Amino acid sequence: MSVCQSWSVLVCPGLSCTASLLPLYLSSRGDPVRPEGFPALRAHSSVWGKPESVGVPEQRGETWRSSSSLGHTGQQSYCRHGKTWCNLSLGSGICHRITEAADCVIKKILSSQPGKILDIKDVFNCYTGDVISRYVFGQSMGFIDQEGWTPNFATWVKSFLQSAYMMRHNVVARKLAQYIPLMADYMGEDIATVMKQMNVVIPGYIQAALDDPDNGRVFAEVLQNKSLPDQYKDMFHLSGEGFNFLLAGTETTAAILTVITHHLLAQPAIYKRLMQTLGDTSSSTPEWSHLENNPYFWAIVQESLRIMPGVSHRSARIARDEDLHYKNAAGDIVHIIPRGTPIGMSSVINHMDPSLFHDPEAFKPERWLLEDGSPNHKLKNYLLAFGRGSRACISEKLANCEIYTLAVRMASRVIPRATLHEPGNPAEHFKYDHDMIVLQTKNGPISCKISIC
Numbered sequence: 001m002s003v004c005q006s007w008s009v010l011v012c013p014g015l016s017c018t019a020s021l022l023p024l025y026l027s028s029r030g031d032p033v034r035p036e037g038f039p040a041l042r043a044h045s046s047v048w049g050k051p052e053s054v055g056v057p058e059q060r061g062e063t064w065r066s067s068s069s070l071g072h073t074g075q076q077s078y079c080r081h082g083k084t085w086c087n088l089s090l091g092s093g094i095c096h097r098i099t100e101a102a103d104c105v106i107k108k109i110l111s112s113q114p115g116k117i118l119d120i121k122d123v124f125n126c127y128t129g130d131v132i133s134r135y136v137f138g139q140s141m142g143f144i145d146q147e148g149w150t151p152n153f154a155t156w157v158k159s160f161l162q163s164a165y166m167m168r169h170n171v172v173a174r175k176l177a178q179y180i181p182l183m184a185d186y187m188g189e190d191i192a193t194v195m196k197q198m199n200v201v202i203p204g205y206i207q208a209a210l211d212d213p214d215n216g217r218v219f220a221e222v223l224q225n226k227s228l229p230d231q232y233k234d235m236f237h238l239s240g241e242g243f244n245f246l247l248a249g250t251e252t253t254a255a256i257l258t259v260i261t262h263h264l265l266a267q268p269a270i271y272k273r274l275m276q277t278l279g280d281t282s283s284s285t286p287e288w289s290h291l292e293n294n295p296y297f298w299a300i301v302q303e304s305l306r307i308m309p310g311v312s313h314r315s316a317r318i319a320r321d322e323d324l325h326y327k328n329a330a331g332d333i334v335h336i337i338p339r340g341t342p343i344g345m346s347s348v349i350n351h352m353d354p355s356l357f358h359d360p361e362a363f364k365p366e367r368w369l370l371e372d373g374s375p376n377h378k379l380k381n382y383l384l385a386f387g388r389g390s391r392a393c394i395s396e397k398l399a400n401c402e403i404y405t406l407a408v409r410m411a412s413r414v415i416p417r418a419t420l421h422e423p424g425n426p427a428e429h430f431k432y433d434h435d436m437i438v439l440q441t442k443n444g445p446i447s448c449k450i451s452i453c
């Protein structure tokens with residue numbers, strides 16, 4: 001009960017209450033804005049930090065599918081069932097593969113036709129898609145090797161995210177989702193492709209992983225995991241989880257790399273300072289673990305995670321065994337949230353709270369440094385980019401490894417030859433407008449256009 005952070009919560013003690021509050025909280029535009037009448041609350045409970053007391057909202061006879069379980073009967077990611085693999089480990093093998101992938105990406109960017117404009121997020125989606133598929137299936141999906149940078153996994157899931165968002169908030173749509181596989185061919189090319197990925201391509205990768213357990217990575221381990229009930233080990237569930245990994249691990253990390261690239265180009269002072277702290281990287285590029293200890297680089301990554309939270313929808317939790325006590329900063333308003341109540345909150349609210357992050361819309365890595373230039377680790381208490389508690393991201397380390405490994409190469413080799421093609425105020429480019437599971441600006445998904453000379 002000691003963690004004190006600013007959370008804004010939606011409290012839904014029963015269905016009738018849910019019905020009346022839903023329009024307030026769930027309107028697509030401005031989703032995480034605090035509903036009127038709900039003060040900024042400070043949590044007096046560690047519900048997001050106590051694995052044993054939280055769970056997915058499956059009471060009330062209703063199962064909340066994970067966003068990627070479209071067409072699957074699975075509940076949320078079952079990664080947590082098997083404690084032995086609940087956090088993706090990061091051996092030197094995968095770090096080596098990440099480095100190889102990053103080098104290929106840089107080579108391909110630098111061989112772009114001079115002056116040709118490319119959306120760097122597509123580049124990063126190819127990188128993250130290949131890294132994740134290599135990690136979980138044992139083979140990459142070949143996005144970096146293809147000609148150009150599209151299609152990639154994110155291209156296909158764009159339409160899926162729109163329908164997943166709607167289903168997340170609408171019980172009828174969620175029920176209808178069961179029939180989407182039957183109707184996929186009539187629902188547009190992207191949905192048909194997503195369905196093909198889920199029902200044909202991914203099961204193929206998983207079968208290959210199971211046929212070659214030494215290279216089978218995550219899925220070979222799942223089958224051997226005794227703590228996971230057998231009912232979750234069929235291809236139906238495994239392919240849902242394979243899709244989950246790709247969905248969770250591509251767009252998120254790519255978005256952070258996009259924000260970093262944008263600001264290194266848009267704010268020369270930040271770029272200059274970073275290069276000064278990195279020193280000469282021409283002969284060899286430092287390992288990501290070394291880079292992470294560079295305070296200014298670390299500060300840039302934290303600030304990017306703050307500005308671009310990766311997942312902008314609300315994280316759902318239930319405190320099963322304790323009532324939650326929320327009170328405002330002044331301590332004069334207290335709300336008791338009864339145990340068993342589904343609640344949700346969005347990291348964007350915290351990340352854009354001026355009492356926690358002064359001038360929150362500005363990209364200022366310096367805010368993460370103390371006066372002596374060392375990292376301000378305490379500020380991380382307010383950063384919820386990877387979530388908290390039992391359902392927090394299982395892959396923070398892998399994501400960091402990907403980010404530092406590619407970002408340092410972008411800084412030393414691509415940025416000096418790149419031109420930004422993003423007119424207007426840099427602060428506007430990633431400004432939250434509405435939620436579609438990942439953050440959307442008023443112009444839709446984030447992007448960053450550059451050309452190479």
Ligand code: HEM
Nearest residue numbers: 077248249252253310311315386387388391392393395399
């Ligand atoms: C910068 C990159 C990333 C960010 C910001 C991020 C953020 C998040 C967040 C906020 C959650 C939900 C936590 C909650 O509900 O409280 C989550 C869950 C998850 N993430 Fe990540 N993530 C990133 C990269 C990755 C990668 C590379 C993978 C690799 C496969 C991954 C796999 C997952 C999975 C499987 C879950 C669901 C866990 C569960 O339901 O128990 N994420 N992530």
